[in-house]
Amino acid sequence: MTQRFRNSALILCLGLALADCRKSNDEVVAPAQPQTWFDFFGKALNDSLKAKKVGYGFVILENGELRASGSGGLKSRASEPEGEKAFTLDTKIHIASMSKTIATMAFLHLAAEKGIKTTDKILPYLPPDWAKGENIDRITFRDLMTHRSGIIGLGNNCVNGAFTENIWLGFKQLIQQGVKTANRGNYCYQNANFGLFRVLIPGILSYQFTGNDNTDDLQTQQRFMDYVQKNVFEKVGIRNVVANQPPGDPTYSYSYPYTGIVGWNPGSFANVVGAYGWHLTTSEAGKLYATVLSTTDQSVLTTAWKDTLFNNRLGTFAGTTPDGPIQYHDGWWFLKLAQYQGVRTVWMRFPNNVMAVLMVNALHHSRGYFPSDDGTDIVTYLARAYTLTRQMKTGRQQAGEWKLEHTEPH
Missing domain, CATH: 3.40.710.10 (DD-peptidase/beta-lactamase superfamily)
Incomplete structure (x- = not known):
């Protein structure tokens, strides 16, 4: 393994502020075969998120093709009537304000x-x-x-x-x-x-x-x-989407770190669906946003209408990375009693038609944002992960900086 790779891995760990990413250089194992930067992007997200013991799912697509994915944690804990159930890429979750797009x-x-x-x-x-x-x-x-x-x-x-x-x-x-x-x-x-x-x-x-x-x-x-x-x-092949939890199979929301408080099931959003409320799996969300917003498919929007959407920030926000412009919309839904419980979601379109979707079913118990230990919220977290992973590919820090529009949670 080259020293450059070791340094890049260390930079990624530090830059992402991953609480459990403390491996020494000696613990970094060389890949058995060549890997793309998508593999490193996915590994960085997986290593960070699985350490938090929250339910999560993410997909990374290029031109609508899946390049990396990961999921882990629980959508339902032993304290719930349904018992302990894993959070997978096929777990339905309230996508909150991603619905605005x-x-x-x-x-x-x-x-x-x-x-x-x-x-x-x-x-x-x-x-x-x-x-x-x-x-x-x-x-x-x-x-x-x-x-x-x-x-x-x-x-x-x-x-x-x-x-x-x-x-x-x-x-x-x-x-x-x-x-x-x-x-x-x-x-x-x-x-x-x-x-x-x-x-x-x-x-x-x-x-x-x-x-x-x-x-x-x-x-x-x-x-x-x-x-x-x-x-x-249905234009992108997704059927039977509702603004409610699957019958008898809800995805609960929790606090981070988990304190034993029972999860929160907010129920149906049918009478308020529009700005929020739709429930999708991580795989479905990736397919939807990637197909419509980062491929040439025109079944939902023509190229001209896509340009109108992006150029006028319609149902989207914008930002820049050293690689170029990005577009995104995040989602946030919570209950606050003794502590925060809720979901945090985001889709983000990077340069070269790369689309990432990330969803978690827990919020930091006191801040109410993405379950990070350093206060990093989901939009910054994902954009930073992308930027630093791209730096790993080149082996050098790229010129420029990333800036995000409206970084407050939505």
Whole structure:
């Protein structure tokens, strides 16, 4: 083994801040056969994550082809009614705000069908009986998909709303409240911006709103989910996706380090699906995001619409690495009582059509972020792992630095 390889391995361990990656150079075993940098990328993630004893899964794809993957830990511990069950690449998990990119895909697919532009106004597709507050007539689809609509929540303080602002009556209140002119065009991350597509997509599909809140609520839920199923998931070969845990087989959320507290099962998200709520396996998520966003496949989005998505940051965020630009969207869902329990998820598109998806079912017990020991959150963790693994390939530190847009959890 060369000294350069030993040094590269050590740099990777230190750079990733992996708590249990403390092997000496003498313990590094030379591979039996040549390995690609994808193998090292996967090994670095596996070595770090399995030491944490949390449920996790990741896939790394190039041009839609699987290059590396890993999973480990538990989706259900012995303390749960279902007993101890392993977390695998086929474990369904709530992908949280990674769902926002799916809502974007669905809308852009429909926009292409209907001749709608992202700069068109949303007003014609809202329920006609909803009272429209100040400036609602100025909001465009692009405003929603970039969090620049002016919607800042029912508390008027840009605190992201989760449940109450993403049910039917919550949307109705937000539209009635309107948005202040001073807030128009300013970035304010709000689930409701994407949750509203659950109402808007049925409206574009000519659903005739009845004015009965219960009827319209249930009808828009079903019509939105049906459209996404047929025009996003099934287009890439994924079937029967729901916004709920598999019956009798939930994936629980835990705290890190594990303290023995029973896991959290948040249940169904069917009545709030849109900004969050979809449940996918790691393999399914990798297939979806890689096929749509990092291959030439145009079954969901044409090349032109993909360019529109990336260039305008629609349902995505951006960043740079020494290798070039990246795009991503992370997800975060939690319960905080005595400590944090929840999920942390991310898809990230790297240069050269490399797509990585990483999902874990535990949060740091006091910080509430990715279960790291040094405070590194999931977006930074994955981007750093990529950068340092690429450095291992070249044997030298690459010029430039990585920067991430909106590194706060979403």
